Amino acid sequence: MRFDQELIASMVAPNSRVLDIGCGDGSLIGHLSQEKGCDAQGLELDMKAVTQSVAHGLPVMHGDADAMLADYPDDTFDYVVLQRTLQAVEHPRDVLRHMLRIGRSALVSFPNFGHWRLRWHLLRTGRMPMTSVWPTPWYETANIHPCTIYDFFALCEEDGYEVCRWMVVNGNRQSRLAGCSPHLANLFGEQGLFLLRRRTR
Amino acid sequence: MEAQSITFPEGITLQCGETIAPLEVAYQTYGTLSPRRDNAIVICHAFTGDQYVASPHPVTGKPGWWSRMVGPGLPVDTDRFFVICANVLGGCMGTTGPTTVRAGTGQPWGKEFPPITMHDIVAAQVKLVDHFGIDRLFAVIGGSMGGMQTLTWATDCPDRVFAAMPIATSPFQSAQNIAFNEVSRQAIYADPDWHGGDYQAHGVIPARGLAVARMVGHITYLSEEALTRKFGREIRPGTMPGPNDPLAALPFGGMFQVESYLRYQGSNFTRRFDAHSYLSISRAMDFFDLGSEHEGSLSAAFRGVKTRFCVVSFSSDWLFPTSRSRTLVRAINQAGGHVSFVEIDSDRGHDAFLLEEPDFDRTVRGFLNGAARHAGLPEGRQANAV
Structure with a gap:
């Protein structure tokens, strides 16, 4: 399991109901159901990954977040997880809205487009940045909605989501320094990881 | 394996209100029922299938229709699970159907056999499962019309089905599928040996009509790619008339391989299937529509259902396309x-669920x-060998 997935898993309470959007090879839901007694399901766009997950006994569905989240009734899950996928969906705002409608909490991780290396690259070369976190050229990238950690905070504020916890993941470790303030995070964080909750109405 | 069958003297009351008594259910089982009776899997067969899922067919001698899937060490592992497969109500392989002699008349039901539904078909299987003393099935699995039964099992008896695999199926019969079934039915009616449905009294069967019905079916079970790969435009050797052949005067040339295949499938089918059964079961399929029974809301049918579903479709299946799944x-x-x-x-195509x-x-x-x-x-x- 990737390091950011371990962090996500550590934030999920035992025996809860979880939907993992973009679950890939299913390692997170496998871990959650085996180690934490969760009822964890996955949604994945890549059919090969879906077939593999189901063949390993994991409950995974083929489909994409943009189309399928609308189908679930309110409060179906305790947690809805979106790993490194927010920037690739067609309607990120709607996806978030549905996540916090069908789930009591949302766990969202995304690559931070405000990282200093990206800013520097753009400033220095005038070309779209290419880094290990953003590895594909602009004409091929699936990341059609890049955002910064600031942007994400702002959207949470605007749409009324409470940020219960947030942290910064750089490579394979949690950056405590960058996690000190949103300002540092926005400049030095490679990935943001957020635990959100609906504000009580 | 010998034929297994059980008779329920009280019979079964159908959705249409009529009661058929006694009710006989013919079935096959594989594997052993656990002492806790918690390892049973019901496999539901497709339209023209039967209970011989993993044992040779008594009429054709061919291996069971899913013998590559069901057996010791196979995906449906009979070393682990107790598998039950029953011939559907209305069928012609031992379960009560149009070929069964109607009590008190000495004659087969024939065209008098009452209309049946998917619910009736499942209700007959419920009786069999009750007979085994099984409260909760571990799983119900079925492809095509077997998938319709699987969905009916889960929604009619939600507490009795832990897991369900509806395969290459649909929550309702589509207009296109009803249309194909209607062509098949009309082919049977058009056969001179149909005799208005009284063919049994005349000692004949509407074999040509039934064969055409089967031919239509076979076209829908395959994809265009599969037909092309199997037969292409090839002509069967020895069927092309020579230049001095009197046959050359005929308007049509030799016989395409695909034509020969369909004729073979058609005539073979009439050896093992009854025309009234065909009509009766095809009608049960056509009227299958889970949503319509819940005020048009398909999701209402699944409300409160705790069953774990695994829905499977095949990309080239145009009879039960992925969109239905x-x-x-x-x-x-x-x-x-x-x-x-x-x-x-x-x-x-659709047949993929039966193939490698x-x-x-x-x-x-x-x-x-x-x-x-x-x-x-x-x-x-x-368990770990996936």
Whole structure:
């Protein structure tokens, strides 16, 4: 399991109901159901990954977040997880809205487009940045909605989501320094990881 | 394996209100029922299938129709699970149907056999499962019309089905599928040996009509790619008339391989299937529509259903296309149910569920193993061999 997935898993309470959007090879839901007694399901766009997950006994569905989240009734899950996928969906705002409608909490991780290396690259070369976190050229990238950690905070504020916890993941470790303030995070964080909750109405 | 059958003297009251008594259910079982009776799997057969899922067919001598899927160590592992497959109500392989002699008349039911529904078909299987003393089935699995039964099982008896695999199926019969069935039915009616449905009294069967019905069916079971790969435009050797052949005067040339295949399938079918059974079961399929029974809301049918579903479709299946499976998956999600969904990439059309498809085998094995863990069944010998 990737390091950011371990962090996500550590934030999920035992025996809860979880939907993992973009679950890939299913390692997170496998871990959650085996180690934490969760009822964890996955949604994945890549059919090969879906077939593999189901063949390993994991409950995974083929489909994409943009189309399928609308189908679930309110409060179906305790947690809805979106790993490194927010920037690739067609309607990120709607996806978030549905996540916090069908789930009591949302766990969202995304690559931070405000990282200093990206800013520097753009400033220095005038070309779209290419880094290990953003590895594909602009004409091929699936990341059609890049955002910064600031942007994400702002959207949470605007749409009324409470940020219960947030942290910064750089490579394979949690950056405590960058996690000190949103300002540092926005400049030095490679990935943001957020635990959100609906504000009580 | 010998034929197994049980008679229920009290019979069964159908949805239409009529009672058929006695009711006979012919079935086959494989594997051993556990002392806790918690390892039973019901397999529902397709339209023209039968209970010989993993043992040779008594009429044709061919291996069971799913013998590559069901057996010791196979994805539906009979070393671990107790598999029950019953001939459907209205069928002609031992379960009460139009060929059964009607009590008190000495004559087969024939055209008098009352209309049946998917619910009636499942209700007959429920009686069989009750007879085994099984409260909760570990799983119900079925492809095509077997998938319709699987969905009916889960929605009619939600507490009795832990896991369900509806394969290459649909929550309702589409207009296109009704249309194909109607062509098949009309072919039977048009046969001079049909005799208004009284063919048994005349000592004949409407074999040509039934064969044409089967030919239509076979076209719909295959994809265009599969037909092209199997037969292309090839002409059967020895059927092309020579230049001095009197046949050359005929308007048509030799026989295409695909024509020969369909004729063979058609005539073979009439040896093992009854025309009234064909009509009766095809009608049950046509009237299958889970949503319509819940005020047009398919998701309402799945409300409160705790069954773990695994929906499977095949990419080239145009008889029960992936879009129907998606409709089903959406409805289960809307009801807050538990569902996995896989579309298997295959170019072999609807029939793919009966053929060698390694991804499909892995899916069946994996889903059953995963569900067995959740059901608290003891680990099987194959549990980790996915």
